[in-house]
Amino acid sequence: GAVVSQHPSRVICKSGTSVKIECRSLDFQATTMFWYRQFPKQSLMLMATSNEGSKATYEQGVEKDKFLINHASLTLSTLTVTSAHPEDSSFYICSAYVTGGPEAFFGQGTRLTVV
Amino acid sequence: GIQVEQSPPDLILQEGANSTLRCNFSDSVNNLQWFHQNPWGQLINLFYIPSGTKQNGRLSATTVATERYSLLYISSSQTTDSGVYFCAVMNSGGSNYKLTFGKGTLLTVNP
Numbered sequence: 001g002a003v004v005s006q007h008p009s010r011v012i013c014k015s016g017t018s019v020k021i022e023c024r025s026l027d028f029q030a031t032t033m034f035w036y037r038q039f040p041k042q043s044l045m046l047m048a049t050s051n052e053g054s055k056a057t058y059e060q061g062v063e064k065d066k067f068l069i070n071h072a073s074l075t076l077s078t079l080t081v082t083s084a085h086p087e088d089s090s091f092y093i094c095s096a097y098v099t100g101g102p103e104a105f106f107g108q109g110t111r112l113t114v115v
Numbered sequence: 116g117i118q119v120e121q122s123p124p125d126l127i128l129q130e131g132a133n134s135t136l137r138c139n140f141s142d143s144v145n146n147l148q149w150f151h152q153n154p155w156g157q158l159i160n161l162f163y164i165p166s167g168t169k170q171n172g173r174l175s176a177t178t179v180a181t182e183r184y185s186l187l188y189i190s191s192s193q194t195t196d197s198g199v200y201f202c203a204v205m206n207s208g209g210s211n212y213k214l215t216f217g218k219g220t221l222l223t224v225n226p
Contacts, residue, residue, distance in 0.1 A: 032212060038156075043201065043216045091156055097212055102146055102165075104203070104214055106158035 002028050002098050006107030013084055013114055021079045021110045023050075023094030029074035030096035034104070035067075038091040047092075050077040084114040117142045117206040121217035128192050128224050136187040136220045138202030146205035146214070147178055149187050153198050161187070161200075192224045 003026040013019050023033055031052045036044040048069055049057040056069035066088075068080040077096075081088050093109040118141040128134055138147070149161040162169050162176040164185065169176050173192075178185040189196055199221050203214040 034213070041221075043218045044203075046213060046215075049213070093156070093158065095158075095214075103148060103160060103163045104212070105160065106150070109156040109158075111156070 002026075002096070002101075002103075002105045004094065004096050004105045004107040006094055006110055008110060009108055010111045011113070013112070015085055015114055016083055018080055018082045019084055019112060021081075021092055021094075021112075023077045023079070023096070023107050025075045025096045028096075028098045030077075031074060031099060033071060033077040033094055033096045035069065035077075035079050036093045036095065038093060038109075040091075044093060052077075081112065084112070086114045088112065089114045117144070117204060117215050119202060119204055119215050119217035121200075121202055121220050123220060124218065125221045126223070128222070130192060130194060130224055130226050132192050132224075133188070133190045134192060134222070136189070136200050136202075136222075138185040138187070138204075138217055140183050140185075140202075140204050142183070143207040144180065144183075144204040145207045146212075147185055148203050148214070149176055149185070150201045150203065151196075151198050152201060152219070158201070189222075192222075194224045194226055197222055197224045 005024045007022045033050040035047045050071040052071045058064045071077040095104045095106045120139045151159045166180045175188045199219040201219045203216045
């Protein structure tokens, strides 16, 4: 299957700082990537759709100024959590489809802890 | 939006036992995937199965799209099968490849 890589896998930051998470498609190009958030013992909730070369589309209730998404190339999308607060602590996961393919593939996830 | 319900929420097995996990969905779908989330959080693709039956080793899955459910079978379970199993669907009327996840089934396989 296709490989999606996320970096970092874990990050601890201080309250008020910003954190950038990278999502890369390693062996395919992805015009669209997706960012999910998962709280402990809960399901995945879609946050936003990242579109290469255009603005991201955010799900209802997701603050676009808090969660900045940049999809600058066909293999890289970044999620920046700005002015992080403890309530932003969570597990963030990205996914992508091989162009025209039916299956979504997921990165390893990033566990963010804001202290 | 489309609703996805998974059952049971929790399942505890002895090694070697068989199990069936169920996924019900509220509308027609053109994509259904089963995933295994391992203890480190990685989502492993198990099946892409919007309809029909597939098998991969000890795992198999069946989706009856007309009746809006899918089943994941695990035979001869092993401790490494432990983790959360998610069903995710894409509504046929939806767009942009968005997947909606169920709440998952937490499987614990004891030695």
